[in-house]
Amino acid sequence: MTTTIARNESVGFDQAGFEQFIERRIDPVWITQSRRDSWAAFESIGWPNPREENWLRSDLRGFKLSRYSPTNETESQSVASAPVRLLDGVEVAGSLRMENGLVTQELLDPKYSAKGVVFGSLSRCVREHSELVKKHLHAQINSNTDRFAALQAAMWTDGFFLYVPKNVVMEKPLHIHAAMGDGNVDLSHALVVLEEGSEATVLYESSSATPESAGFHCGGLELVVGARSNLRFVGLQDWGSNTWHFAHKRASVGQDANLQWTIAAVGSKFSQVDQQVNLIGKGANSHVNGVLFTRDRQHLTYNTTQRHSATHCTSDFLYKAVLKDRSRTVWRGMIKVDEGADKTDGYQRNDNLLLSDNARADSIPGLEIKADDVRCTHGSTSGRVDEELIFYARSRGFSRQEAILMIVTGFFQQIFDRITIDSVRDALGAAIARQVRQYD
Amino acid sequence: MTSNTSTNFAFACKLSELKPNVPLPREVNDRFVVLAMLDGKVFCIEDICTHDGGTLGDGELDGDCLICPRHGAKFDLRTGDAMCMPATEGTLSHDVQIRGDEVFVQLKDN
Numbered sequence: 001m002t003t004t005i006a007r008n009e010s011v012g013f014d015q016a017g018f019e020q021f022i023e024r025r026i027d028p029v030w031i032t033q034s035r036r037d038s039w040a041a042f043e044s045i046g047w048p049n050p051r052e053e054n055w056l057r058s059d060l061r062g063f064k065l066s067r068y069s070p071t072n073e074t075e076s077q078s079v080a081s082a083p084v085r086l087l088d089g090v091e092v093a094g095s096l097r098m099e100n101g102l103v104t105q106e107l108l109d110p111k112y113s114a115k116g117v118v119f120g121s122l123s124r125c126v127r128e129h130s131e132l133v134k135k136h137l138h139a140q141i142n143s144n145t146d147r148f149a150a151l152q153a154a155m156w157t158d159g160f161f162l163y164v165p166k167n168v169v170m171e172k173p174l175h176i177h178a179a180m181g182d183g184n185v186d187l188s189h190a191l192v193v194l195e196e197g198s199e200a201t202v203l204y205e206s207s208s209a210t211p212e213s214a215g216f217h218c219g220g221l222e223l224v225v226g227a228r229s230n231l232r233f234v235g236l237q238d239w240g241s242n243t244w245h246f247a248h249k250r251a252s253v254g255q256d257a258n259l260q261w262t263i264a265a266v267g268s269k270f271s272q273v274d275q276q277v278n279l280i281g282k283g284a285n286s287h288v289n290g291v292l293f294t295r296d297r298q299h300l301t302y303n304t305t306q307r308h309s310a311t312h313c314t315s316d317f318l319y320k321a322v323l324k325d326r327s328r329t330v331w332r333g334m335i336k337v338d339e340g341a342d343k344t345d346g347y348q349r350n351d352n353l354l355l356s357d358n359a360r361a362d363s364i365p366g367l368e369i370k371a372d373d374v375r376c377t378h379g380s381t382s383g384r385v386d387e388e389l390i391f392y393a394r395s396r397g398f399s400r401q402e403a404i405l406m407i408v409t410g411f412f413q414q415i416f417d418r419i420t421i422d423s424v425r426d427a428l429g430a431a432i433a434r435q436v437r438q439y440d
Numbered sequence: 441m442t443s444n445t446s447t448n449f450a451f452a453c454k455l456s457e458l459k460p461n462v463p464l465p466r467e468v469n470d471r472f473v474v475l476a477m478l479d480g481k482v483f484c485i486e487d488i489c490t491h492d493g494g495t496l497g498d499g500e501l502d503g504d505c506l507i508c509p510r511h512g513a514k515f516d517l518r519t520g521d522a523m524c525m526p527a528t529e530g531t532l533s534h535d536v537q538i539r540g541d542e543v544f545v546q547l548k549d550n
Binding site: 050056057059061062326328360362 | 467470472492493494495549
């Protein structure tokens with residue numbers, strides 16, 4: 001299918017478009033300077049070289065930045081039809097809605113504001129809580145990493161900021177929904193900071209106006225998990241099937257802190273996600289769960305790194321993918337253990353279930369260890385659905401589709417068992433059932 | 441981009457753009473293909489190496505075959521068949537129609 005996107009021909013991601021963007025913004029001086037530095041990086045860096053390892057299996061030829069225009073902050077945004085999936089039966093402490101990368105609605109229970117919790121639009125928070133934000137914004141994502149990181153750092157439109165002060169526990173989750181209209185752009189950024197001994201749960205989902213929507217998302221996510229704090233972070237990516245999705249995601253986990261991070265990806269035409277968890281304090285612990293379900297000609301790439309910089313840290317990454325049609329997933333996992341990070345316990349695993357002869361899963365686990373008292377293991381499996389299992393289920397009265405749904409659900413069960421939030425389990429189960437229904 | 445929906449053939453390039461024995465990568469309806477003229481006939485295959493999923497468009501011709509520029513797999517331009525390791529499966533081969541000075545291709549899904 002050829003996608004035609006109407007856009008204002010006079011404004012693009014070029015020097016003139018950038019200057020107009022800066023003109024429209026009400027940013028502190030330090031933000032404007034940071035944007036200009038990142039724009040200079042964007043102008044000087046070429047598009048990713050297809051011979052670089054991280055981009056070797058990613059075909060960017062179909063991506064044309066000139067098809068898109070920056071979101072105009074002075075125009076009202078409305079993407080009412082984009083579905084919300086993680087809110088069923090959930091009582092939240094706060095919520096935020098973004099449309100085409102701009103915050104259009106934000107709420108926080110006053111009970112938490114009184115305790116010093118800050119939650120809301122990143123654009124607003126850089127003005128109202130400048131010192132808090134300045135310390136952490138783009139501290140983990142280097143805008144010189146690649147051209148997408150530079151563009152995002154230069155032209156992020158909005159996003160959300162969450163700050164939980166020392167020893168404050170948020171019993172209820174926060175919900176964020178990023179919606180994007182057909183042919184639009186989302187250049188949002190998310191920053192979550194948990195101070196020592198605090199606790200929070202964040203549900204962050206993205207979806208498009210229609211299942212077939214086109215668009216361009218270039219996002220950044222930074223999580224700062226302070227000493228002895230607990231963060232549960234859930235991300236559900238359900239962009240339209242003609243959307244290009246690029247993201248850099250980073251987390252730093254402090255002493256004896258816990259990060260439980262669940263990522264589910266079912267949408268987009270093409271995704272390239274660079275995810276890194278840095279364990280920087282003694283005894284830090286991270287669990288990452290990944291669920292991917294692809295179909296048609298979708299191409300999803302996840303480059304993950306679990307970096308151990310301190311002693312006695314634990315990391316456990318588990319990614320599972322189900323692929324249909326001619327879709328493709330690429331998963332590259334790397335456990336890096338720095339010198340002196342003894343007593344490290346690192347684990348990574350990627351399992352792929354192929355529902356079609358033409359689907360393809362590339363799985364590339366890796367280890368880079370510079371300490372000598374560690375336990376690091378990794379594993380990967382890829383295989384087809386066993387026709388004998390389907391035959392057995394059909395002989396017991398199930399249809400072929402029901403049998404496949406059972407097998408796929410069973411395949412993901414290990415991840416569902418690690419997810420402690422009911423609404424997330426239900427939403428993922430429903431998303432998987434939707435995908436399987438279209439399988440013959 | 442010109443397309444002819446009645447026959448599902450889509451415009452790929454001008455015939456005059458094709459030089460004998462020189463592969464020509466093109467984007468057709470959001471897909472990538474490689475065209476080549478061999479013995480006066482035009483052939484078209486999917487621009488995907490089935491070994492690593494990367495592009496074939498920068499490869500060189502060896503007789504009727506296109507060589508993958510990364511690992512040396514060869515694909516028969518007439519049929520899409522894989523002719524040597526490391527590729528073990530063929531890539532898609534698309535039907536071609538010439539109309540005057542224009543080359544049209546019918547993209548297959550499987």
